[in-house]
Amino acid sequence: MSPINLAIVGVGKIVRDQHLPSIAKNADFKLVATASRHGTVEGINSYTTIEAMLDAEPSIDAVSLCMPPQYRYEAAYKALAAGKHVFLEKPPGATLSEVADLEALAAKQGASLFASWHSRYAPGVEAAKAFLGSTTIKSVHVIWKEDVRHWHPNQDWIWQAGGLGVFDPGINALSIVTHILPRLFITGAVLEFPENRDAPIAADIHFRDADGLPVHAEFDWRQTGKQSWDIVAETAAGQMVLAEGGAKLSIDGTLTFAEPEQEYPSLYRRFAEIVKAGTSDVDLAPLRHVADAFMLGKRKFVEAFHD
Amino acid sequence: MSPINLAIVGVGKIVRDQHLPSIAKNADFKLVATASRHGTVEGINSYTTIEAMLDAEPSIDAVSLCMPPQYRYEAAYKALAAGKHVFLEKPPGATLSEVADLEALAAKQGASLFASWHSRYAPGVEAAKAFLGSTTIKSVHVIWKEDVRHWHPNQDWIWQAGGLGVFDPGINALSIVTHILPRLFITGAVLEFPENRDAPIAADIHFRDADGLPVHAEFDWRQTGKQSWDIVAETAAGQMVLAEGGAKLSIDGTLTFAEPEQEYPSLYRRFAEIVKAGTSDVDLAPLRHVADAFMLGKRKFVEAFHD
Numbered sequence: 294m295s296p297i298n299l300a301i302v303g304v305g306k307i308v309r310d311q312h313l314p315s316i317a318k319n320a321d322f323k324l325v326a327t328a329s330r331h332g333t334v335e336g337i338n339s340y341t342t343i344e345a346m347l348d349a350e351p352s353i354d355a356v357s358l359c360m361p362p363q364y365r366y367e368a369a370y371k372a373l374a375a376g377k378h379v380f381l382e383k384p385p386g387a388t389l390s391e392v393a394d395l396e397a398l399a400a401k402q403g404a405s406l407f408a409s410w411h412s413r414y415a416p417g418v419e420a421a422k423a424f425l426g427s428t429t430i431k432s433v434h435v436i437w438k439e440d441v442r443h444w445h446p447n448q449d450w451i452w453q454a455g456g457l458g459v460f461d462p463g464i465n466a467l468s469i470v471t472h473i474l475p476r477l478f479i480t481g482a483v484l485e486f487p488e489n490r491d492a493p494i495a496a497d498i499h500f501r502d503a504d505g506l507p508v509h510a511e512f513d514w515r516q517t518g519k520q521s522w523d524i525v526a527e528t529a530a531g532q533m534v535l536a537e538g539g540a541k542l543s544i545d546g547t548l549t550f551a552e553p554e555q556e557y558p559s560l561y562r563r564f565a566e567i568v569k570a571g572t573s574d575v576d577l578a579p580l581r582h583v584a585d586a587f588m589l590g591k592r593k594f595v596e597a598f599h600d
Numbered sequence: 601m602s603p604i605n606l607a608i609v610g611v612g613k614i615v616r617d618q619h620l621p622s623i624a625k626n627a628d629f630k631l632v633a634t635a636s637r638h639g640t641v642e643g644i645n646s647y648t649t650i651e652a653m654l655d656a657e658p659s660i661d662a663v664s665l666c667m668p669p670q671y672r673y674e675a676a677y678k679a680l681a682a683g684k685h686v687f688l689e690k691p692p693g694a695t696l697s698e699v700a701d702l703e704a705l706a707a708k709q710g711a712s713l714f715a716s717w718h719s720r721y722a723p724g725v726e727a728a729k730a731f732l733g734s735t736t737i738k739s740v741h742v743i744w745k746e747d748v749r750h751w752h753p754n755q756d757w758i759w760q761a762g763g764l765g766v767f768d769p770g771i772n773a774l775s776i777v778t779h780i781l782p783r784l785f786i787t788g789a790v791l792e793f794p795e796n797r798d799a800p801i802a803a804d805i806h807f808r809d810a811d812g813l814p815v816h817a818e819f820d821w822r823q824t825g826k827q828s829w830d831i832v833a834e835t836a837a838g839q840m841v842l843a844e845g846g847a848k849l850s851i852d853g854t855l856t857f858a859e860p861e862q863e864y865p866s867l868y869r870r871f872a873e874i875v876k877a878g879t880s881d882v883d884l885a886p887l888r889h890v891a892d893a894f895m896l897g898k899r900k901f902v903e904a905f906h907d
Binding site: 366370387388389390391393394397398454455457476477478479481482486491502503578581582583584585587588589590591592 | 761783789793798809888898
């Protein structure tokens with residue numbers, strides 16, 4: 294089978310850091326074009342709009358959309374309408390309803406739509422899921438605390454309404470949690486908004502499942518020093534710690550699983566798999582929890598944030 | 601076929617005004633019990649909790665849940681787990697995720713779950729849908745403005761986080777809009793919160809569909825004098841006005857449809873239909889738009905509200 298001719302839309306930091314190296318190592322894909330207002334990739338045909346790119350490069354089979362979520366629907370719609378397969382960076386859109394619309398369009402067009410959740414492919418996630426399925430869980434504590442000035446310097450879009458604020462990293466935690474504990478729902482939340490911003494800088498969320506399992510998540514963007522991306526479960530078989538964003542799994546104090554991180558290579562393997570199978574992979578549960586948190590949560594105002 | 605033995609949980613204003621008269625006129629149902637902290641129905645066995653009611657009245661086939669949405673999941677779960685059919689007042693829950701969980705439980709139990717949207721059964725809605733499907737729509741304007749002091753006097757739950765504020769009536773408009781224009785998504789919203797409340801008193805929302813159709817919705821709870829529950833569409837065949845919450849339909853200035861309101865009788869006919877057919881009817885689109893509005897919307901603070 295000849296490789297899938299791929300184009301990237303929105304060439305920024307995540308594309309250089311993750312997408313390009315993963316595509317280069319995957320024989321199923323050949324990068325043939327990019328579209329971006331400013332960014333380009335050396336040696337690859339570049340355009341400033343997706344329309345110009347799709348017009349000029351009929352050989353494109355699939356596109357990866359990596360621009361901010363507020364602008365993703367329009368590009369995804371154009372690509373699907375042209376019969377292209379679509380890889381959506383996380384989060385898959387600015388609203389649940391627009392992604393549901395894209396899913397219907399993909400089905401109609403016979404194209405594959407992939408709503409990617411990179412943290413689900415962290416090395417320890419499947420082992421954590423298997424462990425939790427083998428025991429009785431008493432409680433779960435999710436701690437996702439990082440320094441926004443370090444990870445998102447001067448990224449204004451992330452602070453705008455629809456940019457999700459601290460849920461931009463928090464949705465990574467939720468993409469793991471919804472995979473290992475699929476039947477949760479939120480019972481209460483407090484969202485902290487800097488008084489000069491339209492998106493929250495911190496969130497404290499309580500979930501439960503049908504059996505009453507308590508799950509408490511703390512997302513905070515004001516963490517300096519040690520960063521925390523941990524999921525801790527108290528179980529009948531001891532304490533489970535899925536640490537460093539899913540990279541390391543410890544059970545009862547013993548490190549049981551630690552492998553090199555391969556998240557984006559895994560995403561592209563999955564994308565190739567659904568393109569070949571003619572299916573889509575769109576799980577909206579992580580974004581649905583974010584929407585539920587905004588709908589159900591109390592708003593609290595905290596001091597202004599300046600980059 | 602013998603009637604469906606029905607119980608009501610949460611006996612308040614909407615039950616007395618709408619549910620009881622509708623049930624009394626429908627031979628498919630027989631009211632056999634109620635559960636409510638304070639309310640009772642004369643001549644009907646009453647309990648203060650759903651657990652006590654389900655224990656004492658094994659003949660119950662179905663329950664209508666009419667308490668505030670923040671408390672609905674727990675009762676729905678218990679009823680479905682006991683194999684009962686469930687009618688959910690609108691909105692069907694406090695979060696999208698909990699309703700998705702109930703839907704899965706109903707399927708597993710072979711019970712019928714009905715997420716009811718009473719405004720969809722307003723007399724002019726189907727005629728409006730048929731008219732819009734027969735022409736080209738240029739724009740749509742939704743105006744839902746009422747006096748909260750008149751319609752929801754001293755209802756504290758409606759102002760709490762999760763109580764939805766002005767979206768409590770607004771979701772009625774959205775339940776009609778999503779029925780007559782099914783493929784919309786929100787592109788921007790401003791939510792106005794009284795500085796002393798956790799739920800919005802007004803919302804200004806812009807939607808579009810895949811073809812770019814602009815839809816503008818204004819929800820406001822500060823309207824005194826004439827109340828507005830209108831959907832106005834500019835079309836190639838003239839202006840369509842679906843007025844008074846769906847009761848009256850005018851096209852190009854001519855009243856074409858006006859029948860007596862039969863919303864709750866229609867809901868109970870639909871509930872009987874899905875119970876007999878062994879199916880469920882759970883459309884989350886109206887609540888999904890509300891969650892999207894909270895997630896995407898800008899927050900604006902306005903003067904305090906006192907009942």
